[in-house]
Amino acid sequence: MNFILLSGGSGKRLWPLSNDVRSKQFIKIFKNEDGIYESMVQRVYRQINASAPNSNITIATSKTQVSSIKNQLGNNVDICIEPCRRDTFPAIALAAMYLHDVKGISENDTVAVCPVDPYVEKEYFSTICELQNEAKNNSADLMLMGIEPTHPSEKYGYIIPETSDKISTVKEFKEKPDVQNAEKYISDGALWNCGVFIFKLGYIVKKAHEIIDFTDYYDLFDKYDTLEKISFDYAVVEKETNIKVMRFSGYWNDLGTWDSLTDEIPENIIGKAVLNENCENTYVINELNIPVLCMGMKNTIVSASAEGILVSEKEQSGSIKSYVDGIEQGVMFAEKSWGSYTVIDAQDESMTIKVTLNAGHSMNYHSHECRDEVWTIISGKGRTVVDGMEESVKPGDVITMEAGCRHTIFADTELQLIEVQLGREISVHDKQIFEL
Amino acid sequence: MNFILLSGGSGKRLWPLSNDVRSKQFIKIFKNEDGIYESMVQRVYRQINASAPNSNITIATSKTQVSSIKNQLGNNVDICIEPCRRDTFPAIALAAMYLHDVKGISENDTVAVCPVDPYVEKEYFSTICELQNEAKNNSADLMLMGIEPTHPSEKYGYIIPETSDKISTVKEFKEKPDVQNAEKYISDGALWNCGVFIFKLGYIVKKAHEIIDFTDYYDLFDKYDTLEKISFDYAVVEKETNIKVMRFSGYWNDLGTWDSLTDEIPENIIGKAVLNENCENTYVINELNIPVLCMGMKNTIVSASAEGILVSEKEQSGSIKSYVDGIEQGVMFAEKSWGSYTVIDAQDESMTIKVTLNAGHSMNYHSHECRDEVWTIISGKGRTVVDGMEESVKPGDVITMEAGCRHTIFADTELQLIEVQLGREISVHDKQIFEL
DSSP states (O other), rough: EEEEEEEOOSSSSTTOOOOOOSOGOOOOOOOOOOOOOEHHHHHHHHHHHHTTTTTTEEEEEEEHHHHHHHHHHTTOOOEEEESSOOOOHHHHHHHIIIIIIHHHHHSEEEEEEEEEEEOOOOOHHHHHHHHHHHHTTTTEEEEEEEOOOOOOOOSSEEEESSSSEEEEEEEEEOOOOOOHHHHHHTTTTTTEEEEEEEEEEHHHHHHHHHHHHSHHHHHHHHHHHHGGEEEOOHHGGOOOSEEEEEEEEEEEEEOOOSSHHHOOSSSEEEESSSEOTTOSSSSEEESSSEEEEEESSSEEEEEEETTTEEEEGGGGGOOOOOHHHHHOOOOOOEETTTTEEEEEEOOOEEEEEEEEETTTTOEEEEESOEEEEEEEEEEEEEEEEEEETTEEEEEEEEEETTTTHHHHEEEEEEEEEEEEEEEEEEEEEOOEOOOO | EEEEEEEEEOOTTTTTTTTTOOOOOOOOOEETSSSSSHHHHHHHHHHHHHHHHHOOEEEEEEHHHHHHHHHHHHHTTOOOESSSHHHHHHHHHHHHHIIIIIIIITTTSSSEESOOOOOHHHHHHHHHHHHHHHHHHHOOOOEEEEEOSSSOOOOOOOOESSSSSSSSEEEEOOOOOOHHHHHHHHHHHHHEEEEEEEHHHHHHHHHHHSSSSOOOHHHHHHHHGOOOOOOOOHTTTTSSSEEEEEEEESOOEESHHHHHHHHHHHHEEEEEEEOTTTTTOOOEEEEESEEEEEEEEEEEEEEEEEEEEEEEEEEEGGHHHHHHHHHOOOEEEEEEETTTEEEEEEEESEEEEOOOOEEOOBOEEEEEOOOOEEEEESSSSSEEETTTEEEETTTTEEEEHHHHHEEEEEEESSSSEEEEEEEEOOOOTOOOEEOO
16 A cells, blocks of 8 residues: 655644744654654654555655654655645645656555644544555545534535445535535535545556646656646546545544644643643643743643744634744754754854754755854764864864855764854855765 | 932742842833833932932842842942841841941931832932931931822731821831721721831931941941841831831832733833734733744733743732742843843753853953853954963854863953853852952
8 A cells, every 4th residue: 555645834823833844744742652742744654554554655745844754754754855836736646656657656556645734543544544445446536535524614625425325426525615504515414525535546647647748757856846736636636527435433633723733732731831720721832941831821822932932812823824924033943854953042143053963863064155153062972074074073072164164063972062153144045065 | 318229039020030140120121211121220220310319329239139230230339238138127237337337428317218129200209308308307217108008908018197197107007917907007097118218327327236236337247147137117117106107199019020010011012022913901021032922812921031931811920939939940041240141052961151241341250160161252352361361352253161261251342152061060159250
């Protein structure tokens, strides 16, 4: 079996824990069975591996997420990188061609496309496995999963099946409705469209060639930026006649807002915080190293990170996006394939950053045109290479690098350093990468 | 005229803006007439200088506040330092002896003792000047100011005057009552005791010698730690028969809690913050360099500093102290006579600090036994002295100092640096000071 996990999303709706480089699926706020915090992408990846061992999992995503994915799932994870954002149809077509041309998957093999961020129980993935078996047995060209609605939501598209059987042909699709129409659809037996699509690989290879003029994966990759932005629902699903839906009545939550997210968090506090006894239905998720004290708060979400601090009445947290759009701020933290960094001080002509390298990892060998840098090692052991010269480093060692100087650091153990950047125009884009 | 300003107080009730080294009177949250933020101590100092030009102002305080006072009022401010905390009677006695023996003030001169932190209009200080004139003319040995109560508060002691005249002899003192008794006192014409005492210097010199066995200021200073902790009200005021009170009906607020403090702040936002349109009666005071976003909050105070983040329903903010007592945290920011510092990262064996030196100032020449330090200059110009060697420094320069090495820095212009401290036992007490 094959899974394509679509990992998209912006960092606005779960600000300040998500930002331009960390989408919501990378926030570590769920506990796994060992009591260790994991992110949505780690949870879904673990659940698929448990439900369908030995299946191929490919993550379709943009360049900006590659570091976070490798940081959280390891360097061996299979990633199909979209050169730019082009909505779900081009993304699924590219990932399908990647399976076909790069991984050599047979056209007769089945593929399930899933969003990377639903909060579900393991039955969700066993249902997707069932659907792959149905597709394998030619039950229909395209199979969907439909979630049994719990309320007349305006946030989802609706699928209206012909019958109330577990698997039914699809009668009709409905766009996101108002509450009144949603109620009507639900009384007609409608299901929520949760973005899960199952087909044989050959089906989507054929569709891709019908809709886009290209030869193979490499050609499609090269012309990706010329493709029309179009959703898979619009380009394929709503035009398909040989289509079935399987209903799923298990637990499903799409965690799009702070309000829905806090429904799934097992504790009221993650990170350093104190709630006094007069707090009710209040959640603190604090990634800073300083404490939060809440007194007498009700139905409130408090979240703090290096990006900022959110204090929101729970229900209003859904409308956060437009306010966050108005906040001008550079990226203050990021996960990289080699570790992570946090901005701890930002001035006009300097920026101070705390860098953590995971054991056995190293940065790219790189230089900056417009800034000098100073590293002070604060923990761990490793080796720096500066303009070709390698040296061992330990806590207290200081490395100064002028603009133009090529540099990297290897972490032999987990290693932390304080980096002071100095220059008139400090930008993440000022970076030239070299072979070492 | 002489003023003794009592500057005491702990940093718990206005946490996180106050801490163990910054009492509430040093928080800059009021705007002066030029629109510049000033602290309570700056406001009171400015108001006295305006109401009674050419008077002597002496600040009676502990060692821990000296740096903050010099930072905010300048190096020429007159400070009488208490060697340790011994309540208001010893503090006032020491300050009186300081005026008498060090400053050479005549025993016939009048002195007003005032708390440093009431939020008042300038009429308050003209009333104190009137009281000093009354004392000069021998109206009574001891004169008090009594605030006309606005509500039956349980937070203050009450003074019951004989008559309702502007100046009256005192009939009786009452300890902090419950609301019911407070109502009764108020119907009897009682006033709040606001801790303002006026007398001729000779009066208190005599009282001090009656109660304490000492010769002069220097002797009293030396035996200060052996003195009994006793309040001026208990030791002197309640035993005095020749005592009068002047009523004050102008504006007075003691700003003891976040709730009362926010009543005096002209804007809902100080620092970086956004309130959405559904917020009501909500205040953000943010000293961090990251934004706060509030959505739909009502009657709420949000305050953030390097110490932590408070989110409190307004009325409950009064009971903050016991919760703050439970938070274990080193001092994360401080004002020094030469500038200020903020902890920006704290690890087990390292601490990273941002230091700002004001132009023309320098640190003490000092060393540490148990930690190495690295300075990276990020702005400004100055000179370092390291083990006797002076060198000019500019942004990008790095200075490494091993444990034991003596060092200081002079700021020729305002100068900022990032200091990384490295060692097993990092403590503010690990500091040896040398003559340069």
